[in-house]
Amino acid sequence: MSGPTQRLRLLYIVGSGRSGSTLLSRLLGAHPDIVSVGELLNYRQFFESAEERERYCSCGSALLECSYWKRVRELTRHACGEEFPDLKSKVGANFEAANRAVIEAVHKASGGRIVLDTSKRYDRLRMLRATRAFDISVIHLIRDPRAYGYSSLLTELRKGQGPDVLYRKLSRWQNKNLWLRAEAVGGTRYQQVRYEDLVRYPQATLSSILDNLHLDRVDDLISAANTAEQHEFSGNSGVFSQRALKLDLDRRYLTQLTSRQWRTATLMTLPGLLTFRYPLTRDEPCAPEYVR
Numbered sequence: 255m256s257g258p259t260q261r262l263r264l265l266y267i268v269g270s271g272r273s274g275s276t277l278l279s280r281l282l283g284a285h286p287d288i289v290s291v292g293e294l295l296n297y298r299q300f301f302e303s304a305e306e307r308e309r310y311c312s313c314g315s316a317l318l319e320c321s322y323w324k325r326v327r328e329l330t331r332h333a334c335g336e337e338f339p340d341l342k343s344k345v346g347a348n349f350e351a352a353n354r355a356v357i358e359a360v361h362k363a364s365g366g367r368i369v370l371d372t373s374k375r376y377d378r379l380r381m382l383r384a385t386r387a388f389d390i391s392v393i394h395l396i397r398d399p400r401a402y403g404y405s406s407l408l409t410e411l412r413k414g415q416g417p418d419v420l421y422r423k424l425s426r427w428q429n430k431n432l433w434l435r436a437e438a439v440g441g442t443r444y445q446q447v448r449y450e451d452l453v454r455y456p457q458a459t460l461s462s463i464l465d466n467l468h469l470d471r472v473d474d475l476i477s478a479a480n481t482a483e484q485h486e487f488s489g490n491s492g493v494f495s496q497r498a499l500k501l502d503l504d505r506r507y508l509t510q511l512t513s514r515q516w517r518t519a520t521l522m523t524l525p526g527l528l529t530f531r532y533p534l535t536r537d538e539p540c541a542p543e544y545v546r
């Protein structure tokens with residue numbers, strides 16, 4: 255039963271936070287062959303705290319009342335004995351049993367679609383690969399580090415952190431994304447996607463992703479995403495609550511970082527900027543890589 259042809263297809267988004275993974279998953283989840291569920295690694299934590307934190311599914315139901323998830327929970331319990339197994343277990347056998355149970359349950363409850371997991375962490379991807387239970391395709395989602403840094407800075411300042419947190423974030427961005435790329439080079443089922451290309455050239459970028467996944471192109475995935483019912487249990491509530499998806503590039507980082515912040519940020523992330531082809535000056539991100 256465990257031959258390669260029986261392995262479930264899993265689509266995994268890896269990268270830094272604040273890079274548009276909620277937007278991408280909402281768009282891809284509107285495809286008839288893909289079901290996006292959110293950051294699977296937090297499955298147990300989200301459901302167990304759902305009542306206390308008043309969590310909602312992206313379909314609009316209270317999370318514990320959503321009939322789609324009730325079905326997934328039932329199938330999961332049937333497979334492994336509990337509704338909310340720990341998908342972060344560090345013990346290989348437990349990790350595999352828990353993830354297999356939930357991912358197969360989602361697959362079944364969605365009528366056999368490819369499961370999209372937006373967990374973004376590389377350690378999780380490595381453990382998923384090690385199980386050999388899944389046929390995994392990876393999307394490495396990247397955003398200009400100065401935009402990522404600026405967005406992180408705003409949040410951290412609100413939490414009372416000092417402005418130097420910007421540089422710690424940038425250092426982490428650089429390590430993570432260059433390392434991800436180095437790890438992935440030579441790997442087959444891996445695609446880099448820049449957030450800026452997704453927002454500015456959504457149709458071309460999405461078509462390129464679907465081609466790589468050997469799935470049919472859909473004429474207007476953006477309209478489909480506005481009407482398709484989806485059941486993400488986690489994600490950016492701002493994107494969830496948008497009736498019509500807005501594909502606007504947030505350009506504040508181009509004007510709001512001081513000259514010193516811009517220079518330092520650019521120097522710190524120079525290898526990453528060159529690798530992922532971002533401009534060094536305060537220009538809009540350069541020509542798209544995926545337009546066909």
Ligand SMILES: [Zn+2]
Pocket residue numbers: 311312313314315320321322323484485486
């Ligand atoms: Zn739902």
